[in-house]
Structures are given as C-alpha cells and as structure tokens.
Amino acid sequence: MSTDPKASAASAVSTDNASGSNFLRGLIESDLASGKYQQRTDILGRPLPAVITRFPPEPNGYLHIGHAKAICVDFGLARDFGGRCHMRFDDTNPTKEEQEYVDTILDSVKWLGFDWKDESGEHLYFASDYFGKFYEIAEYLITAGHAYVDSQSAEDMAKNRGNFGEPGKNSPFRDRPAQESLDLFRRMKAGEFKDGEHILRARIDMASPNMNLRDPAIYRIRHAHHHRTGDKWCIYPMYDFAHPLEDAIESVSHSFCTLEFQDHRPFYDWVLERAAEGGFFKRPLPEQTEFARLNLTYAITSKRKLRQLIDESIVDGWDDPRMPTIVGLRRRGYTPESIQLFCERVGVAKADSWIDMSTLEGALRDDLDAKAPRATAVLKPLKLIIDNFPDNLVDECSAPVHPHHPERGQRHFPITKELWIEADDFMEVPSKGYFRLFPGNKVRLRYGYVVECTACDKDDNGNVVAVHCNYFPDSKSGTDGANNYKVKGNIHWVSATHALEAEVRLYDRLFTDAHPDAGGKDFMAALNPAAKEVITAYLEHGMRAALPDDKFQFERHGYFVADRVDSQPGKPVFNRVVTLKDSWGK
Incomplete structure (x- = not known):
C-alpha cells in the first residue's frame, strides 16, 4: 500500500473496531461543516x-x-x-x-x-x-x-x-x-x-x-x-x-x-x-x-470457492443455510435487524482485522431473544409413560408465549399418559450431580406435574426405549399444591398423542478452522462434518400453525425458524438458527 496522508488522517479519527466506531462519520461531518457539497444542483437546477x-x-x-x-x-x-x-x-x-x-x-x-x-x-x-x-x-x-x-x-x-x-x-x-x-x-x-x-x-x-x-x-x-x-x-x-x-x-x-x-x-x-x-x-x-x-472467521466469501461448494454438492445452493450469502443467512433465520446490529458493533475502521463469528451470532441472539416466542421441542425423543395417569385424560397446561412480555399471552398444550422427553433427561445409573430422571428420583415436568421415576424398558440390545413414572395429581404448576413439592430437576416434554412430528435441521458453522482458506490452505479440508444434521423431532402441537420464516426459541435448545422454502401448510420444516449459547468459545 502506498503512503497516503488522507488515509492517515482518516485513521486518526478512529480505527477502534471493538468500540463500534466509524471514522467515515467524522469525514462526513467535516465536509458538512466546511460546506463542501452544499451548493450543488442537479441538471434541472x-x-x-x-x-x-x-x-x-x-x-x-x-x-x-x-x-x-x-x-x-x-x-x-x-x-x-x-x-x-x-x-x-x-x-x-x-x-x-x-x-x-x-x-x-x-x-x-x-x-x-x-x-x-x-x-x-x-x-x-x-x-x-x-x-x-x-x-x-x-x-x-x-x-x-x-x-x-x-x-x-x-x-x-x-x-x-x-x-x-x-x-x-x-x-x-x-x-x-x-x-x-x-x-x-x-x-x-x-x-x-x-x-x-x-x-x-x-x-x-x-x-x-x-x-x-x-x-x-x-x-x-x-x-x-x-x-x-x-x-x-x-x-x-x-x-x-x-x-x-x-x-x-x-x-x-x-x-x-x-x-x-x-x-x-x-x-x-x-x-x-x-x-x-x-x-x-x-x-x-x-x-x-x-x-x-x-473478514469473518469460520467463513469464506470468495465467489469462486462458494461456487465450488455448490458444484461439488457440499451445500444445496446459494441459499443453503450454511452459506455466508445474504440469501443463505436469511433462510438460516437471521433477521435484518441482527445483521444491522452486527455491522454497528464491528464498526468501520481503516485497518483490516478479523471479526469472530461469535460476534455475528451474539447479535442474532440479542435480537431474537426479545422477539422470538417460546415453544417446546424434543429433539432426541424418548418415551415417558405415566403409569398412574388416566388412559383417556387430556389435561391442559399453559406457559407464557414470552417470559418477559406477559402482554403476549399464554400458549396452551395438553399433557397425556404418554409423553416424549429428551433422551438426555434419563440415566439408569445417574452420574454425580445429575438431577433429572433416574429410578427413585422426582422431577417436575415443566409447566406440568411432578413425577417420580419408577423403571425403564429396554430392547434386546440393552437400549432404553421407554421410561416409567408416576405423577402426583396435586402438584400441577400454577396450583397451590405445586408449592408442596421441592425438586431439583425440571424437564421438557410434549404429548406423544398430540405432538407435531417435524423435520428439524441442526445447522452449525460450515468450517472447523477459523481461517479455512488462509495461507493457501485447502478450505475443503476444513469442512465441518457436523454442519448439518437432519433429525425427526416432536414439537408442541401449536407449532403446526408456524408459517415460513416464523422464528421461535425452542426452550433449552436454541432459536429455530420455519424454513422459507420447504415448509408446507401444517407441516413446517425447522432450521436451527443458532444455539442459546456459544458452543465454540475457548
């Protein structure tokens, strides 16, 4: 680069990316103060x-x-x-x-x-x-x-x-x-x-x-x-x-x-x-x-290299949710406001630097946290059978649409004899500090009843295929009796009878290397094999009404969006936008 007095003067205004500063504002303010461009007219005067x-x-x-x-x-x-x-x-x-x-x-x-x-x-x-x-x-x-x-x-x-x-x-x-x-x-x-x-x-x-x-x-x-x-x-x-x-x-x-x-x-x-x-x-x-x-870590922006990812079927097109393209970010579930917030935070500087992907993801979380309605989803389903729950009883539970905005009202969903819970919420032999389901332990079904684990069923290979428990009818959340039960564990669930079975795509960063193509490296060698995982999940029944681009926080799991391309009426497909916390932090 050549020595440039103008560049030096501009740099002196501010080059501090971390503070979100923007030296271009100073240049414009200086021009406005001098009246440099104030007297111009168009061809019509x-x-x-x-x-x-x-x-x-x-x-x-x-x-x-x-x-x-x-x-x-x-x-x-x-x-x-x-x-x-x-x-x-x-x-x-x-x-x-x-x-x-x-x-x-x-x-x-x-x-x-x-x-x-x-x-x-x-x-x-x-x-x-x-x-x-x-x-x-x-x-x-x-x-x-x-x-x-x-x-x-x-x-x-x-x-x-x-x-x-x-x-x-x-x-x-x-x-x-x-x-x-x-x-x-x-x-x-x-x-x-x-x-x-x-x-x-x-x-x-x-x-x-x-x-x-x-x-x-x-x-x-x-x-x-x-x-x-x-x-x-x-x-x-x-x-x-x-x-x-x-x-x-x-x-x-x-x-x-x-x-x-x-x-x-x-x-x-x-x-x-x-x-x-x-x-x-x-x-x-x-x-x-x-x-x-x-310059964003864990990403590439070369059109030639992005085209290679498409041509070699590593991704599914320019709008693949793993791509750093605007259409890809949009389909992933990013919002315009989150991208504007990100750009404001990184600022405008005169010197090149690297911005960590976590900054972009943090702006997204901050934007979605205040907006996204909550929902319950079970991503790794395991059957939970409440043995003493009446066979034909359908009891209604409720939870806030958004915990910080009571004016947005309540969402309602049924609890029944058979539920889906997360497989991680049961251990036959619990590790130290494990407070969820294991034989003899009590937990609260979030927004529902307290249950006590009694046993589990296994297949011929010894894998747990179902968990059994009994519930305490006077322990329902929101009732006076709920205060009589003190438990450490609180787990998510959905009714097995009423839940929406849905395709969910768990997206993550496309590369495992923060600088996948730096120094002549083969960026294809840094592809993240876990960048996309497609699973069948069970969601609370109200999610059937989700429309393309609707965004939610699946409690405990992260933020998700109904895919704008593949979702159908009554049958949404969900993309994970971002996890609740940064799992890539050192």
Missing part, C-alpha cells in the same frame, strides 16, 4: 443533498455478509446524515453478469431494510445506462492526448508493464497520433476487430511506483451479449474507468470502497480531473475513501 453515497455491486453473483456491511455503511450513513444512497449496478462485464443476480441483489438490499427512493424519485442506476457518456469521454481523452489505442498482444502488455521493483516500458504504440487512435477506437466500436486485438489505454506514467497508473486499460473489445444492452456494444469500459465517471454523473459526494481499492484511488482522481478539464463535470468532484472489508 434543484438542490442536491450534501451527502450522496452509492452501493455499486457487480451483478455477477449473490451478495454475502461482507456486502451486508457495505450496504449498511453506504445506505446507513446517507440515512443518518439526511442524504441519499444510490443503488447502482456496475454491469460493465457482460460475460459474467445476469438478470438473476440483479434481482437477488435488489431483493437482498430491501430485505436488509434499505431503499433507494426518496422525495426526488427512485435512484436505481446501471453503469450500462452511461455507456454512451463513457464512450464520449473516452474519445475526448484520445483527442486531448490522454489515451491511445494499444495493439500489443496481451502477453507483451503484461511483460512491458514491469513489476513492483522494475518500471514498465512504453508501448511501441504509445505515441500513435491521436487521430489514428481515434479512428481505431471507432472501428473497435464498429466491431471490425476481434477480442484482444486492440485496447484503449490511459497515457499516464509507465514508470509510476503505483502499478495502477502504468497506462491502465480503459476500454477492451468483448463480443458478448449484455443482459441489458444486448448486442449494441462490442467494446466495454474497464471498472476502474467507469466507476469514477458513474459517481460523477450521479453527483455522488462520498464514494466508499474497501481497502483493496486504496491504490486505485489515484487513477480514480486522474479520470475525474481529466473529465472535469474537458468540461464534462463541475467541481467539487466525488471523493473516494476506503475502509476495512469484513
């Missing part, structure tokens, strides 16, 4: 906001948790400072971009709680909207002596570019007359040449220590169908050329990028300065500022 940001993904894949941070930064800061954020697609590479990705990106941004509309209209843009303007500016750069058509092979261009310890060499076509380059460029546009036969380059400095200033390419030939412009164009601008021009066309004030673009900023500024000199834009021009990208 209407005042522009002093803060205009943009979120500019390329529509070549599904967004992931790192993009979620960028969304929260770009849209969140614009909102907080009374500005606006543009939703813009950098669709300058037709071979990798599809409408499918446009649609899922728009849906993800909206799901996260952000919008690109304000009182002035809808601010949804595409780089392809500006292809004509890009071309016009490129022609100007050629005539002004700032660009030339290079006819070297790709191999020669790469060889002559030099490296970090060796300056580049001028192309033999660098001093080609402007009129000749202009003619060739127009013929490139007309489709006279094959891909790679010519390329348009900026004329800057082949000896620059910044490799990005060594006559970077700004237009290449690509005979490919574009998902929006069709076959109208066969030359396409490079991202580093198009991006600053898009910002200027849209009157963006603050262009926020991740740190890998820091060394690209001098070219960003060069493009805007040359275009302003040509009369295309008025000052003040947009300014790019970089911040640290989100």
